[in-house]
Every structure is written in structure tokens, then in C-alpha cells.
Amino acid sequence: MDTVTRIPMTIGGATVASDEVIEVVNPATEAVWAEAPAASKSSVDNAFTAAAEAAPSWGRDETARRKAVAAVADVMTRNIDELADLLTAEAGKTVSDSKLEIQGAAAWFSYFADLDVPWRESIDPGRVTGVRRPLGVVAAITPWNFPLALAAWKLAPALRAGNTVVLKPSPYTPMATLRLGQLLQDVFPAGVLNVVSGGDEVGVAMTVHPLTAKVSFTGSVEAGKAVAAAVAPDLKRLTLELGGNDPAIVLGDADVAATAEGLFAGGFYHNGQVCGAVKRVYVPERLYGPLAAELARIADSKVVGDTRDSSTQLGPVQNVNQYERVRGLLSDALKDGAQVAAGGQRVGERGYFLRPTILTDAHAGQAIVDEEQFGPVLPLIPYVDLADAIRQANDTHFGLGASVWGPNRDQLEEVALEIESGTVYFNGHALNYGPHVPFGGRKWSGIGSENGLDGLKSFTHLQVLYGDVAV
Numbered sequence: 001m002d003t004v005t006r007i008p009m010t011i012g013g014a015t016v017a018s019d020e021v022i023e024v025v026n027p028a029t030e031a032v033w034a035e036a037p038a039a040s041k042s043s044v045d046n047a048f049t050a051a052a053e054a055a056p057s058w059g060r061d062e063t064a065r066r067k068a069v070a071a072v073a074d075v076m077t078r079n080i081d082e083l084a085d086l087l088t089a090e091a092g093k094t095v096s097d098s099k100l101e102i103q104g105a106a107a108w109f110s111y112f113a114d115l116d117v118p119w120r121e122s123i124d125p126g127r128v129t130g131v132r133r134p135l136g137v138v139a140a141i142t143p144w145n146f147p148l149a150l151a152a153w154k155l156a157p158a159l160r161a162g163n164t165v166v167l168k169p170s171p172y173t174p175m176a177t178l179r180l181g182q183l184l185q186d187v188f189p190a191g192v193l194n195v196v197s198g199g200d201e202v203g204v205a206m207t208v209h210p211l212t213a214k215v216s217f218t219g220s221v222e223a224g225k226a227v228a229a230a231v232a233p234d235l236k237r238l239t240l241e242l243g244g245n246d247p248a249i250v251l252g253d254a255d256v257a258a259t260a261e262g263l264f265a266g267g268f269y270h271n272g273q274v275c276g277a278v279k280r281v282y283v284p285e286r287l288y289g290p291l292a293a294e295l296a297r298i299a300d301s302k303v304v305g306d307t308r309d310s311s312t313q314l315g316p317v318q319n320v321n322q323y324e325r326v327r328g329l330l331s332d333a334l335k336d337g338a339q340v341a342a343g344g345q346r347v348g349e350r351g352y353f354l355r356p357t358i359l360t361d362a363h364a365g366q367a368i369v370d371e372e373q374f375g376p377v378l379p380l381i382p383y384v385d386l387a388d389a390i391r392q393a394n395d396t397h398f399g400l401g402a403s404v405w406g407p408n409r410d411q412l413e414e415v416a417l418e419i420e421s422g423t424v425y426f427n428g429h430a431l432n433y434g435p436h437v438p439f440g441g442r443k444w445s446g447i448g449s450e451n452g453l454d455g456l457k458s459f460t461h462l463q464v465l466y467g468d469v470a471v
């Protein structure tokens, strides 16, 4: 019996299959459980043509936009079980984490549906008026770690602002996004939201397509740079949300138990496969032993395994390449003198499982410290001098997030303002993101930011009208 799941694309309001497919692997079992269409060049063209044709009327009807964007939240909520099953099978999340992601995505749509947008603003009363206009067709490209949530970060503001969208999920995790596209076929007029799937080459075709007005891209630094180069000849608008190598700086008077709890949560949620996860921890020498021991205790207490079992806390690494990469970074660090305080081993015979790993005696110069590991291994780096820890934290091309840990708010802020990152958290890391809170990176971690009114404005241009125009 053929049990492979297949879900078609959504183009111009209709379902579209493809002769070519990409296989989707369940990282918990290593089995191919689904096939997604590999969009042909003509499918990509059709999606952009449909989006361009739908754009003028969609851009004019603010009432319809508000209603449809709100309806997405309802559709996601009503279909949460089915979407969570797909997400769990493709992304390796526990079922409860998949549901959390879907609830979060729904909250983004509700927020942007309700947002009071100043479409018109008086710049010079009676003489100059600014009007927020949509850009046109947005190419939205997402990675594999939060397929639905990161799609929501793009779709909700782009659609509410009056743009139409062609969305492409990662080839590792296309299924939940394809299903969402199908579920929304009755919510949006044909062509307003198109969902195509395929490999990186489909993403490339979207970034260079002549009908693309803006690319909203979330993914790796390497691909982000390629996207920036691809859009340059046509000066398309661009938002990039890229990788991070977030440092956590623990101050000398931090509470060891609470800090360890918070660091573990911020470093190992979804196995550390979070752009804004803690990826390296700077610890004063006096606290180094106790903090490492407490983190190791927490790591050893976690249940790793079957994502469908409600007692499981951590599932597998999402794909085999990532799994091999993280294990390679770990083994290189061990050869260079780092020590495993907890974890380090594979779990079971099948699936890309790795126990949450605390690495001590780590230092700059090891790839696990200098690069983005994006997996369940957290290096602890001892420091003597706080200024030197801050220097090391900044000695990177990344600049997404950072955190500072200690009891004194003034001192936390003093350190925070020295750190070159888009976000700094106090006594936590990657804390409950909200649709109203701007999120973006400095340096190679990104260009622009998402969320909130500013995020929505990045999907518009301000047209300036001169003359005696009433606001």
C-alpha cells in the first residue's frame, strides 16, 4: 500500500502538482514519508503572473484584507491537529512544540489583522500627504526550523499591507506549508497567496523573477548573500533574517541555578535549531564549575526520543546534513581539548538523535564557538575580565541576539549597550517573541527587521502627494 503523503502547490487559487518531486524525510525515523512537488520554471512563472494579476484589486480593498488575514488565524486554529502532525513528521518537533508553533503563527495573523495602520499621514498639513502603498508581489522564502511561524511573520504583514505573495518553504519541510496553502484557497481571492515548493533553485528563480517587487528571506548567511546579489540588478526591495551565533554573558553575581535553567531553555529549545538560540556562553571563572555542573544536570534529565510520545522533551536534529555537521563540530572541539560535561552520544539506531550536550573548556578558535552550530551542543567559555568577554562576544560577523545574566538591571543594560546585536535579553534568551516586537540582526545576521508596525511598513512604500490634499 502506498502510504506516502503528497500535497500539491497552490497557484492562482488552484491546486497544482508537478511531474518532478522532492522526497521528504522524517528525521525521527529516516523514512521518506512524503513527496512535495518540485516546481518547474513554468509553475514559478504562473505563480508570479497570478500574484501580479491579483495585486491591484487586493491592494485597494482594505476591508477584505483585514477580514481574510483574521480568517487565517481561524483556519490554523481549526486545523491545528492536522498541521501539527505534518510539522512533527517533517521538522522533528514534539507534537506539543508543533502546536505551539501553529498557535504562535495564528497569533501573528490576528495581530496584523487588528493592527491600526496609519495608511495616510499628514506631512505638511494641507499641503503634503504621505500614503502607504503596497509594493506588489512579494517572494517569501523560509527555512526548515519554524516553517509555519516564519511564514506567518512574512505573510501576515505583507498581505495586510496589500501585497500578494509567492511563498516557498524549505525542501526539508514543505508539507505543513503546502497544506496551509490548500486550506487558504477559499480565504483569499485567487492569486493573492501562492505556495510553491522545490529546492534552492526555486528560491533562486523567485529572487530573480521580473515580477518580484520584494524578497523577504529567512535562512542562512550564505544563501542570504546570494539573495542580496540576485536582487541587486533589479534593485528589488529586500529583508534578510539570517543566522546568528548569539553569545550569553554571565556576570559574576548571577544566580547559578536560575541562570542554568534559563540558558538551557534558550540554548536547547528545538535542539538549538533556532536562529536566536544561545550558541556560546561566557562564564566568569568563579562560577564556571558550578554552572557547568548545573547545566549538565539539567541536560542529563531531559527525555530525548519519539516525537509522538508526550513524555519526550527533545526530538531529533532536523536533517542528516545538519546532524553530521553538528557531530563534526563536536568531534573537532573534543580533539582540540574541549570536554563533554553532559551528552555527546547518539540516541538509538535510527533517527538523527543527539543527547543535549554541554561542552566545557571551549574557546575562540574552535569552530563550535566561532560558527553557528544550530544544534544541541552548547560551548561554555571561561573568562577573567568582563571587558574581554564582551570583546569576544562581538568578535564575529554575526549580530542577531545576545543575553546578559545577573541581578543588577543597570549593569545588565551597561553590558547590553556594548554588544553589537539586534536584540539583547536579560536573564533569559529568545524569550517569547511577540508580533508587536521588532526582530532583526546587525552585521551578517540580517538587513531590516520584521514584526510590528515597522515590519508592516517594510512591505510598503510611502508615496508623497503634494497639493491641497485633505488627510
Ligand code: NAD
Binding pocket: 141, 142, 143, 144, 145, 146, 150, 168, 169, 170, 171, 198, 199, 200, 201, 202, 203, 204, 207, 218, 219, 220, 221, 222, 223, 224, 226, 227, 240, 241, 242, 243, 244, 274, 275, 276, 372, 374, 400, 441, 445, 446
Ligand atoms: P538555507 O539558507 O539553506 O535555506 C533557507 C531557504 O532558502 C530554503 O527555502 C532554501 O530552499 C532557500 N534558498 C537556499 N538558497 C537560496 C538562494 N540562493 N536563493 C533563494 N533561496 C534560496 O537555510 P536553512 O538551512 O533552511 O535554515 C537555517 C538557517 O536559517 C540558519 O542559519 C538560521 O540561523 C537561519 N534562520 C534565521 C532566522 C532569523 O529570523 N534571523 C530564523 C530562522 C532561521
